[in-house]
Amino acid sequence: xxxxSGLKAGYDEFPVLFGVDLKVGSGEIITLLGRNGxxxxxxxxxISGIIKxxxxxxxxxxxxxxxxxxxxxxxxxxxxxxEDRQVFPSLNVVENLIATARPGYWTLHKVFSLFPLLxxxxxxxxxxxxxxxxxMLVIGRALMxxxxxxxxxxxxxxxAPMVRSEIWSCLGKLKDMGMAVLVVDKYASASVELVxxxxxxxxxxxxxxxxxxxxxxxxxxxGQLLSV
Numbered sequence: 001x002x003x004x005s006g007l008k009a010g011y012d013e014f015p016v017l018f019g020v021d022l023k024v025g026s027g028e029i030i031t032l033l034g035r036n037g038x039x040x041x042x043x044x045x046x047i048s049g050i051i052k053x054x055x056x057x058x059x060x061x062x063x064x065x066x067x068x069x070x071x072x073x074x075x076x077x078x079x080x081x082x083e084d085r086q087v088f089p090s091l092n093v094v095e096n097l098i099a100t101a102r103p104g105y106w107t108l109h110k111v112f113s114l115f116p117l118l119x120x121x122x123x124x125x126x127x128x129x130x131x132x133x134x135x136m137l138v139i140g141r142a143l144m145x146x147x148x149x150x151x152x153x154x155x156x157x158x159x160a161p162m163v164r165s166e167i168w169s170c171l172g173k174l175k176d177m178g179m180a181v182l183v184v185d186k187y188a189s190a191s192v193e194l195v196x197x198x199x200x201x202x203x204x205x206x207x208x209x210x211x212x213x214x215x216x217x218x219x220x221x222x223g224q225l226l227s228v
Contacts, residue, residue, distance in 0.1 A: 001026045001180050002047070002078075002149055007056035007066075009046045016042045018204040019056065024149060025196075029171060029181045031188040034201035040184045041083060043201070044153050047182075048080040049073040060149070075102070079147030083154035083184075085138045089127025093118055096126050096137055097144050104146030111140040114170055132163035139170070148180065155185040168194060192216060 007020040016039045024030045032040050045051040047058050049070035058066035065073055074080070088096050097108060097118075112119035115136040121129060126137060135156070142150060155171070156164035168191040171181055175194065188195060192212035200208040 001061060002182070003057075003059040004043070004047065005057050005059075007043065007046060007053055007058065009042055009051055009053045009056075011042075011051075015054075016204050017046070017053075020201075020204070020206055022199050022206060022209070024180050024182050026148075026180055027175060027178045028196040029175050029183065029194050031195050031198045032182065032184045032201060033188065033198055034207075038201040039204040040201050041153055044080070044151055044182070044184065047073075048078060048151060050080075074100075074145055074147070077146075077148035079142035079145050079150045081135075081138050081142050081150070081152040081155070083157060085134050087126035087129070087134050087137055087141075090125060092125050093122045093129075093137060097141050100141060101144040102146050106143040106146050108144075111143060114143075114173065115140055132159050132166075135159060135163075135167060136170075139167070143174075150174065150179055150181050152181070152183045152185070155183050156187050157185075165191075 002024040004020055004022045008015070008017050010016040020039070020043055032043065034040055042051065046053050046066070049068050049072070053066050056066065057064055060076055060078065065076055088099060091099065094108065097111060117133060118136055118140060121133060126134065129137060139152070156167050159167070164187050171183065172194045174181060192215065195212050197209060197211060198215050199206050
């Protein structure tokens with residue numbers, strides 16, 4: 001579904017990515033791992049159209065989308081959940097969910113079925129929700145754009161272990177429904193059974209890729225990720 005090849009990008013004259021290659025197939029959960037400052041967030045921002053690449057291509061179902069504006073990429077079928085959540089603090093839960101909604105499978109009812117806690121918070125302003133509730137809200141908001149690929153940056157950062165498990169359980173349900181997921185998460189190792197493949201980034205390039213079994217069996221790789 002998604003193919004990234006030879007991706008180079010950065011901020012002004014400061015280069016960050018030096019030729020990133022990765023793929024996400026339909027119905028796969030793929031993780032992008034690595035220590036802080038290795039280029040994971042920049043990669044997701046380029047894919048989502050927030051940053052324009054200097055070189056390389058991003059293709060969605062064979063269509064080159066690199067360099068498109070972010071709203072066009074969203075319409076093409078990519079939903080993005082940023083690391084800082086960016087809820088609309090003065091809007092309530094329902095208003096947040098419908099703010100960028102597009103017609104399709106995902107409706108308010110479907111989101112509330114996936115995240116029952118949000119159903120009990122419908123009239124609460126986004127800024128008054130807990131961190132876990134806000135993360136559920138922004139995932140639900142991305143789903144309301146009815147994407148085929150969901151991208152999450154720091155999916156469970158700063159959340160309690162029980163909430164992290166709930167988020168990963170929901171990602172597993174999305175996978176069962178056939179949705180592709182690309183996720184950056186420090187705690188992905190706790191849910192390796194859900195993940196099809198992992199990519200490790202180091203200094204702006206992909207330094208390793210492989211299955212969950214290969215990652216789990218490698219002492220060296222686990223050590224490399226201890227400081228993620």
